Amino acid sequence: MRANVMLTGDRPTGKLHLGHYVGSIANRVRLQHAYNSFFIIADLHMLTTKNSRADIERSAGNARDMVLDMLAAGIEPESATFYLQSAIxxxxxxxxxxxxxxxxxxxERVPSLKDMARDSGKDEMPYGLLGYPVLQAADILCxxxxAVPVGKDNAAHVEVTREIARRFNHLYGDTFPVPELIHADVPTLVGTDGQAKMSKSIGNTILLSDDAAAVRRRVMGMYTDPDRVRADVPGKVEGNPVFIYHDAFNDDKAQVEELKERYRTGRVGDVEVKEKLAAALNRFLDPMRERRAKYAAEPGLVDQLIVEGTERTREVVRQTVFDARKAMGLTSTFQAIRRKAQATTKSR
Structure with a gap:
């Protein structure tokens, strides 16, 4: 096992999208061979905002979709340990x-928690959601x-993990590494509505699993410059979602710069800009579609990866919990009581 360990993952609330890719998956793919790589299917974290029986019943299918999305994105099965959080x-x-x-x-100072509560329609924050960063610390340190590849929204959570690791080590001895954050090149990807970050709960997404027609349909409906009523009106490029996506995903950088220049001077319409974005996104997603088809054609592969990865991870976590309890002195507490009880029994 490599000394360096990477932990990252997602909640099984639906298929992964381009926001997930730029926020974390791109770094997962890039770093998978440099680390012993664990990918958590965080179904206990899902319960903080989605905890109905129907939500839980859907989580198995969503877990399969998530793993297939990551394989399609370029994670190699032999380099990855996928595991189900609730099974450990x-x-x-x-x-x-x-x-x-x-x-x-x-x-309470973690900014994303209130956003998560609001986006899930909750008037008050559940105890479990307030404790989300603590459970996340357990996920990372177990x-x-x-190292933790992290998007902008989760960076504050991982800072809590770092603080907990340092506090534990200070109180009980050097037990846990203080993990490093690996930040994304694109911190946050705005959704297709231009109003908020790309989010499954809002539905303003382009999925990694979308076919070419779906991508074109979503792109053609994207928000652009609201002040631009005709193609001959100079438009704003900065903050325009269509150009944010061009910068992030269009491999033809000369084309992007030419479109920006024409857009600023009122010499190109939104339709052309969007058509070229749709083509660029489909070029970007085509290799993923090929890998998805390949892995989906192997019966039982995804389920086997999850089962084997969960069993491997549980052995690692059991040892970590033992190490933590030993460092705290909890194991010796019970041993002392048991020795006293045994001595008393023998003296009777």
Missing amino acids: PEVGDLNTLFQNLVTVPRL VKAT
Whole structure:
């Protein structure tokens, strides 16, 4: 096993999209061979905003889709350990040990938690959502991860992990690495509506699994410059979602610069700009479609990867929990009581 460990993943609430790709998946693909790579299917985190029986029943199918999305994006099965969070109960043990190493006011300062509550339609924040970064710390540290590819929204969560690791080590001895954040080149990708970041809960997404027609349909409906009523009116490129996507995904940089110049001077219409974006996105997604078809054609592959990865990960986590309890002195507490009980029994 490599000394360097990468932990990252997603909640099984639906298929992955371009926002996931730029936020984390691109770095996962780039770094997969440099680390012992763990990819969590975070179904316990899903419960913080989606916890109906129907949500839970859909999670198995969503988990399969997530893994297939990552394989399609370029994660190689032999380089990856995919695992289901809820199938490793020892993560909950570590979460319990960490809960007293962070304060409520500290968690309340994590900016994305209120956004998550609002986006899921909750008037008040559930206890589990407030503790989301603590459970995330357990996820990261249970495999003693040294690196976490992270999008802008999750960076504050991982800072809590770093604080918990340092606090634990200070109190009980050097037990956990303090993981490094690996930031994305594109911090946040605005959604197709131009109003918020790309999000499954809002539905303003372009999925990694979309076919060419779906991509074109979503692109042609994208928000652009609201002040531009005709093609001969000079338009704004900065902050324009269509050009944000061109910069992120169009491999023809000369074409992008030419479109920007024409757009600023009122010499190109939104339709042409969008048509060329759709073509660029489909060039970007075509290799993923080929890999998806390849892996989807192997019966049982995804399920086997999840089962084998979960079993491997559970062994790692059991050892980590033992290390943490030993460092804290919890194992010796019970051993002392048991020795006393045995001595008393023998003296009778």
